[in-house]
Amino acid sequence: MKIKLVTIFSCVIFLIVGAFAEDEIKRGIYPFMAFIYYQDETILGLGGGRFLQGAVLVRPSFLISSSPESTISKDPLSKTMLARLGATVIDHKFTLNEDEDEQEQEVIQITQPFEHDSSQWWLTDICLLKTLEPLVATNAVHFTQLSTKQEAADKACHILIYKKKSGTDVRVLTRLFVEMLPTSADNCGEHFVQGAMACAADQITSDGILASTDFCQGNNGGPLICDNDVIALQTYIKDDCKAPHLYQLLSPRKMFLDCGIDEQCGKEHCNHVCSVIQKDAPPTPTHRLTETTPTEPETTESPTSEATTPVEPTKTIEGMESTENDSLSTLSSTTLTTISTSTIIADTSSKSWPNERDGRKMNDEETNALNRTVRVEAKSATVDEDTPERRSGTRSHASADNINLALFQSLVCYVFICVLS
Template identity: 50%
Template sequence: MRLFLLIGLYFVLSLKGVLADSENEIRRGVYPYMAIIYYADESVVVSSGSRFVRSAVLIRPEWLISSSLETNDTQLAFPRKTLLARVGAISLDVNFTFNEDEDEQEREIIQIVRPTNFSASSWWYNDITLLKTLLPFNMTTAVGSTALSPKRDSVDKTCYILVFAKKYANSSDEKVLMQLAVELLPPSSANCGAYYRKDTTICASDSDENKHVAYDTDFCYGNSGGPLICEGDVIGLQTYVNTCKPPYLYQLMSAWDDFISCGVDDKCLLSQCANICEDIDKDTVMTVETNKVMPISTTEAPKMLVMDMPSEDTSEEERISLPETTKAKMTAGNESEKPTPTASSTAEVTTGTETTPVAITENEDKSTRIIDSATSWPKEKFEEHRKKLDEADDSDKMERKTNVEAQRHEVKKKARNAAASHVTGVAGLFRSLSFGVLFLTCII
């Protein structure tokens, strides 16, 4: 009987140990708003040499909120580099493998919004960024948005942070989504340190609940921008200005209501939000800048910057290939040797590496006129330049293309491995149960 009790106790403790190892790991769909931000280009790294990554929270189908993407030792690669957002993931490997079969979704970032007074040299004071995706995320059981809490009275309560971290320091290269407990401290410089800022930040220390949890102590790297959750609500974002040492600092969401409202409603350019937020777009619109109107001289007509006119020796075939604007000027030149003085200005259209000056008269809209390059340049020059533009455009498209398709071939392999591992674990558990039942039957 004593032997039976010892074996039963060993079985219960073993099972409890298995559950304890995974109790801090997050199942898919528990926190569907948890996201990561990273660059498709693997060469974009932080000062330590590791690949750039941030955590984030999905607050609308097309909007996420995270920490700053630029610090005093990390430059902002956006919009030159393609920035991606992924939601629905509960694990990350070193290759950032995308698992579409596991309900993960990925979108390209086309706009970031940050505080107007943001400074890379003191980024921790405004460590918050809004990110807009090209297409909204599809809301599923694994992917969903959440509202930010206006709470400010969670002091002295146990809260949780979500981080992607290794279960053990050197166990594998894969990071899993975990929740770690933290104890909020009364907000003050004495408790929170020199980086604390009144009304916008709070801080916390380690919780005793984490003493029996095995995880990498360098969990903070790559998890800036992750959520601080108190009583089920997201009340803050993680800011690791002290690296992984407490007290941990958090941006308080209730302090950024105006910034969030101006950003997600696209009002940063309006007067009421101009001093609150600024945005950076992925694709900039080409504009035509004009000089001031040239004064009219009483002695001679103003000189206009136009294309070189063909000489009288130009053949008829070459004249036919010239743009219509050039033909018109040739005709005007034959009718009168001296042009009539008119007020004019010039605009420069810059495309690629060449600049073409084009005359604009006083009757034209100088701020919105779009110059058709096909009728502004000679045929040979236009074709050569157009070829260069096409090559540059193809290169840009290759850069902007996400790595989703390239990674799909790894999905099935990883899914099969995960399924095999799950089956092996279940089989081991059933063998243990069968052994216990058999042993009990023999004794009885």
């Protein structure tokens, strides 16, 4: 009898544990499941708790989720948003467990539908999130292919949420089964949009127990999975999480997803399909060039008043002396013998040189003019040496020689006459 009671008790325990084990997800079963949050704990969701939102990895660098406006009380674009993959448990400190294959990347870009309206965000409650670096594929982290299925009413479907453990702030990745409803305004409520949404009744656990009334808080953007395909995202408009619950179908958003993932939103064929918000824009190429380009040398002429201030005369004269010495070096050696260099320097110091008020060096034209002036002065000095007195002395010397020659000739004639006699 005791053996039978123990066996029955063990079976009951096994069934209970097994029922709850179906809800809590083991690591690696849904490697595409993600969540996004802010490092800043003061960024709150609409329910008053810390901001948290579900997401799905669809490419190594891209996730899909709900619009942050659906769950956040403000728009802190300057704050750091993070996406985490591979997590099955979230503690109150949002601790990253890298030893358990969890990965985290910063979100740097948000892509929304072109027609997105913040006042009616639920009509386009979908966005793409680009990470700073690609996520690394592991057993616990991997992207999923999106389904093009449009109907889910006749499918076996469930959602993934991070469910709070009773009496704690710890959240555990959990699967909730949903009963899909026929798509109509009567079944799905006033916010339902035919062709863009699906809807479901209250979520229940595997043991038939209804989910808690606050399960939707922090789970917007999580996946709706039907027949193992991600076909929609969770959208919760009311804070009380009452049914019917809405889901944004992905199949009508195929062009939006293609344009956003391929980063073609600025191209003509995607221009009216999506719009991009750079969350933390990196430096532009222009800024990088400004940082690396050497500073241009200052020009010699400046528009400031300091540039027009007269330079001291002594500095100007020294500049002129250097210019003149260069000019004098071009003259011939015979000309320089008649001119004293010190005399030229003394003479030039008394002249008013061109551009002396500017304090700048003479240009080539002015230098040539100075050379011509020096050559003329040198030539004049050479000519002045051939004075009338010098020419008179030369003629007197020639006349004396002629007189001596005449006297010699007369003496020779006289001797010849005496011999004849």
